[in-house]
Amino acid sequence: MKNYKLLTPGPLTTTETVKAVMMFDHCTWDEDYKGITQEIRRKLLELAQVEETEYTAVLMQGSGTFGVESVLSSVVPAQGKVLLLSNGAYGERAAKICQYHKIPCIHISQAYNKTPDAAEARRALEEHPEITHVMMIHSETTSGILNDIQSIGDLAYAHGKTFIVDAMSSFGAVDIPVKDWHIDFLVSSANKCIQGVPGFSFILANRKLLMESQGCARSLSLDLYDQWQGMEKDGKWRYTSPTHTVLAFRQALKELEQEGGVAARHERYQKNMDALVENFEALGFKLYVDRPWQGPIIATFLYPQGKHFDFKDMYAYIKERGYAIYPGKLTDADTFRIGVIGEIYQEDIQRLTEIMKSYMDTVKER
Helix, strand or coil: CCCCEECCCCCCCCCHHHHHHHHCCCCCCCHHHHHHHHHHHHHHHHHCCCCCCCEEEEEEECCHHHHHHHHHHHHCCCCCCEEEEECCHHHHHHHHHHHHCCCCEEEEECCCCCCCCHHHHHHHHHHCCCCCEEEEECEECCCCEECCHHHHHHHHHHCCCEEEEECCCCECCECCCCCCCCCCEEEEECCCCCCCCCCEEEEEEEHHHHHHCCCCCCCCCCCHHHHHHHHHHHCCCCCCCCHHHHHHHHHHHHHHHHHCHHHHHHHHHHHHHHHHHHHHHHCCCCECCCHHHECCCEEEEECCCCECCCHHHHHHHHHHCCEECEECCCCCCCEEEEECCCCCCHHHHHHHHHHHHHHHHHCCEC
16 A cells, blocks of 8 residues: 555644554553553543543544533533534534434534634623533634634633634644633543544543533543543543553654653644645645634635646645645635644655646646
8 A cells, every 4th residue: 555644634644653652452441551541541631721620531432523522412401501612523512412402402503714703792691591511613614713712611601601612723832721711611632632543532521511511411432521431530441442542642642742842743734734725826836714714723825716626636646745735615616625733744745746836737728
């Protein structure tokens, strides 16, 4: 199989050392393994800048969506109502989760290249006092936009609402002081900015609110409280855990620390993004999102005007030369996406630029 690097928002290109630790087959009942789970949980709380007396970490089998569904289906009570602020496909997926579980939801949807409107959210909270929870996406990889969760967290706190954040593709590379921003439940995934591999999501939870959610779950396998109870006791997962992914994640956490932590990783990703945008704009591509809102994770570019441009053809050309990019995920514009996270560096961005320039030289005018 021809090897290539992933320029995607996760799964992403991992280090050889992260991949190497997965060669070991670990027993889930082993005390050493349960200790690894506990080590990971403690480290996640450190990254979130919270104390173990106030917050706790729960690991949940499955992708990031499993984690989001676990939170929504477990912590919103039968008489609860969610205010969902969305500006992309992942916010819309959260609305679908609410629909499946028959959770009342006021969904305020914004254009994909605009951030959620705090004034509109305030009006909703004032007009609907029955709202119990507010939810939004931090890094919306549909477009690459980085939403302002701090101001919405302040708003939710001022109105006495529980705040849920999907920080799938930002946690570990963007500084998120969870308690200071009034985040009660944060969801992320092993295969994103911490640079592990797919297999589980994790939830950072306000300990008091999680305890109050006992008995609220609408799903057996996604019951967040029950999952937490087992882990809190001795680190045991309720059902079969993704052992190889867990070992890889512990190694990835070590490598994050060796790199210099969240600040250093953010700096590398941001430099990658700055170089990507500058180089691609020089080639004639335009960003879908305004620069002030462009996050350091993934960028969405509009198809070039006046060219016979075919994404599949471009994708194959780039992949043959060592990189895989992403198609667009929009309905109102023809776009493609390029991620800059994982084991990606300045030289990769420069090489991609050369490949894209070469490809564009082959594309004919309309």
